[in-house]
Amino acid sequence: MFAMQSIDMPNIDFEGIMRHLTETGKRTHQLWLTAESMAFIARGREYRSEFHVNPSYEIQYSIKGDLNLHYRTPEGVEKIAHVPEGSCLFQPPLVPHSPRFAPDAFQFVIERARVAGDIDRFFWYCLNCDHFLHEESYVVDDYRADPVTQAYRNFYQSEDFRTCKKCATVMPAPDSL
Template sequence: MTVDPVSLNLRRWISDNADRFQPPVGNRELWKDGSQFIFMVSRGPNSRNDFHISPSDEIFYQLTGDIQVDYRDEDGRFESVTVHEGDVFLMPAMVPHCPLRPAGTWGAVIQRVRTEQEPDCILWYCKSCGVRLNETWFGLADIEVQVKAAIDRFNGSEELRTCANCGSVHDVAGPFVMPQGAAAIGGRRNGACGHGA
């Protein structure tokens, strides 16, 4: 498929579409057809306590304000990083991560379109005992619709939010607020993230 080159002013596009960004994710794609990339803009506040596993690297470019990205490292530890305004941040493929965006923040996220053999996953870890509480795997066709649907389904069911291992009920995330001092710290903050068990 041949596609004509596309150019747009990102700041103007954000201004023209600002009212279309809705929680819990607050994301919009710039164009949906013809590109090998998913290029989306995300607005804070978002309301998330899920983790995303993507088969593609994700490149975050933080346009306005600072955000926190929680992730689970290869040793199973929960970590956090602050992505400051103007920073570019790479989240490697297959690392469970949760971008947390406070009010007034804007960021761009770039990732590769998936093949049919590359499912995405939205999952939750029990905050009490750390086991995988619930997970949804799906072929990603529309990132705006499918991620929100997975989160809404989980949030709407106390059964899905109840840990089979320890019986704790996972909370429904409210709008994210950056912890005091987080923007000044940056980098890794082991154990300081909101997802630690």
């Protein structure tokens, strides 16, 4: 037998949270964070260009709209996994991935909670020649801090980070994040 300390069972209203994200312009809403897992709803980012590498699996469910999950193979080849609305993709840990979906599309994402020493990394590559451009790294212990937006701010605020050292192409920055 075990004694349950409390019963906390978030029951997620997808429609309500999608409406909240649309009305506030926010990109993510954390649903729960326990010692073992974290979950959030994400709204698409029109400027998404980076590849995220993290130590957790990711369960990515397309609640509304389709997802094109760009990812890079161990050989560095970029591929796309298509995840239509109503379907779900399981992505193993450490796959460089870039979830591309529209600002009016929504993903329900579940990940393992990070443990001490876990680092999330964000990589950018040149859109012209695919040469490595820049890396940002973060300890993602809570999605309420919106680490993706922070990484983008740092990247886009620096023209040097966005300039390819091989072919000199500059990745354009969006008007706003």
